[in-house]
Amino acid sequence: MKITKDLYQGSLALLTDFYQLTMAYAYWKSGKTEQEAVFNLFFRKNPFQGGFTIAAGLDYVIDYCRNFKYDQNDLDYLRNMKGKSGEPMFEDAFINYLGDMKFSCDIDAVEEGTVVFPNTPLIRVKGPLVQCQLLETPLLNILNFQTLIATKAARITLAAGGEDVLEFGLRRAQGIDGALAASRAAYIGGCSSTSNVMAGKLFGIPVSGTHAHSWIMSFDTELEAFEAYAEAMPDNCVFLVDTYDTYTGLLNAIKVGKKLQERGKQMVGVRIDSGDLAYYSNMAREMLDSAGFHEAKVVASNDLDEYLVFSLKVQEASINVWGIGTKLVTAYDQPALGAVYKLAAIKDQQGNWEPKLKVSQQTIKINIPGFQNVRRYYRKGVASADMIFLEDQQNEEKGPLIIDPIDPTKRKKIDIGLESELLLKPIFRHGEKVYARPEIHEIKNRTKANLERFDKAHKRLVNPHIYPVGLEESLFNLKTNLVLKAKNQ
Ligand SMILES: Nc1ncnc2c1ncn2[C@@H]1O[C@H](COP(=O)(O)OP(=O)(O)OP(=O)(O)O)[C@@H](O)[C@H]1O
Ligand SMILES: O=P(O)(O)OC[C@H]1O[C@H](OP(=O)(O)OP(=O)(O)O)[C@H](O)[C@@H]1O
Numbered sequence: 001m002k003i004t005k006d007l008y009q010g011s012l013a014l015l016t017d018f019y020q021l022t023m024a025y026a027y028w029k030s031g032k033t034e035q036e037a038v039f040n041l042f043f044r045k046n047p048f049q050g051g052f053t054i055a056a057g058l059d060y061v062i063d064y065c066r067n068f069k070y071d072q073n074d075l076d077y078l079r080n081m082k083g084k085s086g087e088p089m090f091e092d093a094f095i096n097y098l099g100d101m102k103f104s105c106d107i108d109a110v111e112e113g114t115v116v117f118p119n120t121p122l123i124r125v126k127g128p129l130v131q132c133q134l135l136e137t138p139l140l141n142i143l144n145f146q147t148l149i150a151t152k153a154a155r156i157t158l159a160a161g162g163e164d165v166l167e168f169g170l171r172r173a174q175g176i177d178g179a180l181a182a183s184r185a186a187y188i189g190g191c192s193s194t195s196n197v198m199a200g201k202l203f204g205i206p207v208s209g210t211h212a213h214s215w216i217m218s219f220d221t222e223l224e225a226f227e228a229y230a231e232a233m234p235d236n237c238v239f240l241v242d243t244y245d246t247y248t249g250l251l252n253a254i255k256v257g258k259k260l261q262e263r264g265k266q267m268v269g270v271r272i273d274s275g276d277l278a279y280y281s282n283m284a285r286e287m288l289d290s291a292g293f294h295e296a297k298v299v300a301s302n303d304l305d306e307y308l309v310f311s312l313k314v315q316e317a318s319i320n321v322w323g324i325g326t327k328l329v330t331a332y333d334q335p336a337l338g339a340v341y342k343l344a345a346i347k348d349q350q351g352n353w354e355p356k357l358k359v360s361q362q363t364i365k366i367n368i369p370g371f372q373n374v375r376r377y378y379r380k381g382v383a384s385a386d387m388i389f390l391e392d393q394q395n396e397e398k399g400p401l402i403i404d405p406i407d408p409t410k411r412k413k414i415d416i417g418l419e420s421e422l423l424l425k426p427i428f429r430h431g432e433k434v435y436a437r438p439e440i441h442e443i444k445n446r447t448k449a450n451l452e453r454f455d456k457a458h459k460r461l462v463n464p465h466i467y468p469v470g471l472e473e474s475l476f477n478l479k480t481n482l483v484l485k486a487k488n489q
C-alpha cells in the first residue's frame with residue numbers, strides 16, 4: 001500500500017461512505033443531480049463539557065474541494081463494483097457522469113480559529129444536490145477531528161495561562177493522518193510547537209524537543225550523558241532529570257549548565273517526566289535559582305491534560321513549559337465531536353427555495369431549516385450573542401430577538417447598533433476559490449484573539465456559563481411551523 005505522497009494531491013474522491021455513491025447514483029437515475037440544494041454542517045454540543053469550540057480544518061476542506069475529481073483509477077474501481085446479482089453496481093453512463101463532474105458549489109464557512117457554538121453552521125454548501133451530498137462524509141471527517149483537537153488544545157493552553165504548551169502526541173496519535181491533522185489543529189488551538197517533524201515540514205509549525213530516558217541510559221552515568229548532549233546540542237539543552245533520581249539529576253544538570261556557561265552558552269532548562277510534578281518542579285526551581293539559572297525553564301510532562309495543568313497551577317508548581325501528548329492528540333475524554341451535515345433547503349421546479357426539516361423524537365435532533373448565516377454581536381468589545389438568521393431576511397434595524405433553538409422560553413433581545421460580524425465567509429463561488437487562505441500562524445493568532453473577546457465564564461473548564469445562541473424570530477417561526485406541519489402529516 002502506498003501512502004499519499006503529498007497530502008491531498010492524489011484523488012481522495014472515494015474517501016466517502018458508500019451510501020453517498022448509492023444515493024448519487026439514485027439521484028442520477030431520478031434526474032435530481034443538478035437540483036440546487038443547501039446543506040449545513042454543525043455540531044450539537046460543545047466537546048469536553050466545555051463552553052466553547054474552536055473551528056479548525058477548513059484549509060483541508062479547501063484542498064479537498066479543489067481536488068474533488070474522480071480520476072481514472074477511481075472510475076475503474078467503481079465500474080468493477082458488482083451488486084449481489086453479479087451485475088455492475090453502476091451503469092457506465094453514471095461512471096462517465098462522475099468522471100465529467102466538476103466541482104461547482106458555493107461554500108461559505110467560519111474561518112479556522114473562530115470560537116463557535118452548538119447549532120450554528122460551520123460550513124454551508126450550496127450547489128447541485130449530488131455534489132453537496134458527496135461532500136458530506138469527507139467534510140465531516142475533516143472538520144470533526146480538527147475542530148475537536150483545536151478545542152482541546154485551546155482548553156489546555158487556557159489552563160496553562162499563556163505558558164508554552166509543546167505537543168508531544170505523535171507516538172500515541174490515531175495513525176499517520178490522525179497525527180498530522182492533530183499536530184496542525186493543536187497548533188491552531190494554542191500549542192506553541194510540535195514534536196512531529198513531518199507536521200513541521202508540511203504545515204510550517206515550529207518543531208521542538210528535548211531528549212528521552214534512552215539517551216541517559218545509553219551512558220554509564222547521567223553526568224556523562226548530559227555532557228555529551230551539551231557537546232552535541234549546546235543551544236538546545238533541556239536535560240531530562242528523572243531517569244534515576246530527580247535531585248541528583250538536577251545537580252548534574254546544574255553542573256553541565258555551568259560548563260555551558262563557561263562556553264558562552266545557556267542551558268535552556270530541565271524536564272521532569274515522573275513523580276509529583278508540583279514537588280519536583282518546586283525543587284527544580286529552587287535549585288536552579290540558587291545556582292543562578294533564573295532563566296532556565298522547568299518543563300513537565302507525563303499524562304497531562306487541562307485538569308492536571310489547572311491543578312498544578314493551583315498547587316503553585318514551578319512549571320513554565322508543558323509537554324502534552326496522548327490526552328491532547330487523542331482527545332482522550334471525548335474521542336469525537338459529533339458534528340452532522342444536514343439538508344437545509346432545496347430549490348423547487350419554480351426556482352423557489354423550499355426549507356427542509358428533519359423531525360425527530362428528540363428536539364435537539366431537529367435541524368434548523370433554510371438558507372442561514374450567523375451574526376455575532378459584541379457589547380463593548382465582548383461577544384454577547386450569536387444569531388442564526390435566514391440570509392434573505394436580515395433584521396438589523398429592528399434590533400432582533402433571538403430564541404433558543406431547543407428551549408423557546410429562552411429569549412434575548414439584541415440592542416440596536418451593537419458591533420457585529422457575519423461568521424460565514426465566502427470560500428467558493430461556482431467552484432472557484434474566492435478566499436485567501438491564511439497562514440497557519442495567522443489562524444493561531446485568530447484563536448487567541450477570538451478567545452480574548454469572550455467572557456471568562458464561558459471559558460472555565462467545569463460547568464461553564466452557556467453562551468447565548470438563538471434563532472432570529474422569523475427563522476424560529478419558520479422552524480416551528482415546519483415542525484407542526486410535519487407532525488400533522
Ligand atoms: N502534584 C500533582 N498533582 C496532581 N497530579 C500529579 C501531580 N504530579 C504528577 N501528577 C500526575 O499523576 C500521574 C502520575 O502517574 P504515575 O504514578 O503513573 O507517574 P509516575 O510517578 O510517573 O511514573 P511513570 O510515568 O514513570 O510510571 C500523572 O498523570 C501525572 O501527570
Ligand atoms: O505523557 P504524554 O502526554 O503522552 O506525553 C508524552 C510522553 O511521551 C514520552 O514518554 P513515553 O510516554 O513514551 O514513555 P514514559 O512515559 O515511560 O516516559 C514523554 O516522556 C512523555 O511522558
Ligand SMILES: O=C(O)c1cccnc1
Nearest residue numbers: 168195208209210211325
Ligand atoms: O521532545 C520531547 O521531550 C518529547 C517528544 C515526544 C514525546 N515525549 C517527549
